[in-house]
Amino acid sequence: MKIGFIGAGNMGRAIANGLVAKGVCKADALQCISASGKGSAIMAEQTGARIAASKKELIEQSDVVVLAFKPQHLETITDEEAKAATGKLVVSVLAGRTLASMKAVFPEASNLVRVMPNTPSQIGKGVSTYCFEQTPSDSQQAEVNELLASLGTAYEVAEDQLHVATVINGCGPAFYFRIGQLISEAADARGLDKDLALKLAAETGIGSLELMKASKRDPKDLIDEVVSPNGVTHALLTSLDRQGFPKIIDQSMQDAVDRSIELSQSK
Ligand SMILES: NC(=O)C1=CN([C@@H]2O[C@H](COP(=O)(O)OP(=O)(O)OC[C@H]3O[C@@H](n4cnc5c(N)ncnc54)[C@H](O)[C@@H]3O)[C@@H](O)[C@H]2O)C=CC1
Ligand SMILES: O=C(O)[C@@H]1CCC=N1
Structure with a gap:
């Protein structure tokens, strides 16, 4: 070919x-x-x-x-x-x-x-x-x-599903890289070596996403396995939700879908 x-x-x-x-x-x-x-x-x-x-x-x-x-x-x-x-x-x-x-x-x-x-x-x-x-x-x-x-x-x-799919699989790598970048910067600010933090973030991301894919279980069940009552993960997730994380994900996906639609209408 x-x-x-x-x-x-x-x-x-x-x-x-x-x-x-x-x-x-x-x-x-x-x-x-x-x-x-x-x-x-x-x-x-x-x-x-x-x-x-x-x-x-x-x-x-x-x-x-x-x-x-x-x-x-x-x-x-x-x-x-x-x-x-x-x-x-x-x-x-x-x-x-x-x-x-x-x-x-x-x-x-x-x-x-x-x-x-x-x-x-x-x-x-x-x-x-x-x-x-x-x-x-x-x-x-x-x-x-x-x-x-x-x-x-x-x-x-x-074809009409491609706008949303684009955001997930086309843009998605940048989303995960940004998460890695922010985690390593936050860790560095708190005294953990940045390179080590990036390795920990990458390997945790790979392992968690492989588990999600292989187990085919609802992400909510997988989350429940990590969260201890009133423990550290509870503090992390509660803080994310309190600061509007679900809304941020939803709105940023909408903004990206809108841009994909805009591109489809442009010349
Ligand atoms: N970078 C990514 O993660 C992804 C990009 N895409 C799509 O891939 C396409 C390319 O994106 P990138 O590679 O990131 O961009 P880029 O800017 O890295 O590369 C664009 C290439 O096109 C060439 N080029 C520009 N005008 C041209 C013309 N009139 N005729 C021929 N060649 C021309 C440039 O010289 C360059 O080699 C875009 O349409 C983008 O939507 C799709 C999925 C993921
Ligand atoms: O940012 C973009 O428009 C392209 C599409 C998905 C990844 N890069």
Whole structure:
């Protein structure tokens, strides 16, 4: 499978690295192009991908075209470039950009896939959500399965669910990193070494979330196992609730969903 990346920033490189690491794509089957040439130079160095001379050439020489630039730039694809995608599978990771807006730009593509991946794909621990524009052929489904499996796990969702899914799995890593950052800063301020605090936070996070996933138990039951009556966890959770933590989570998710909807309506 020959894959071409238009855009070679954080996400494009995370995917390309995953593909090469899992052997889905040999380096000589990968191409990339970026706006300034900086991202594509890094991707080329990391993966062995070839840097294409133009987007048109990249599209012509790829079986699958991955759009990995900023959502606002979808309409910078020219008619000539779009024509080169006739009969090809076009995969977009552009947050908020709908299948309809992709179809308007790439009317002759064989099929379109909208994917929301995340940065842990860099280490094969990503999770992606995705939807097809048309019911995929067996080979299209197989190609997308193979591509996404190289990044981690993947779940198909209806397109109208992608706004919420984006916040959970696309933005989610930043949420957990922010928690780690705040915990380590608070620990440091109270005399615990910052690096040790970050390790403790990361390993506790990994262990707790693995337990939640493996046990399939209601998070409330898992919380109850930790809380001792009037103990330390009780103090922590009561303080969080008193300060409006549930409302903060709910409102911040709404604000992010609203931004995703806004992006889907923008040109
Ligand atoms: N960073 C993340 O965690 C995630 C990002 N995404 C999506 O991935 C896309 C890329 O995001 P990042 O990699 O974080 O951004 P980035 O800023 O790191 O990379 C963007 C890349 O696109 C290139 N580019 C800019 N304008 C271009 C144009 N007109 N034609 C071709 N290439 C162009 C840039 O040179 C750069 O290589 C965005 O649409 C974002 O919504 C989706 C899921 C997660
Ligand atoms: O911040 C963004 O818009 C993208 C989508 C999910 C992660 N990064």
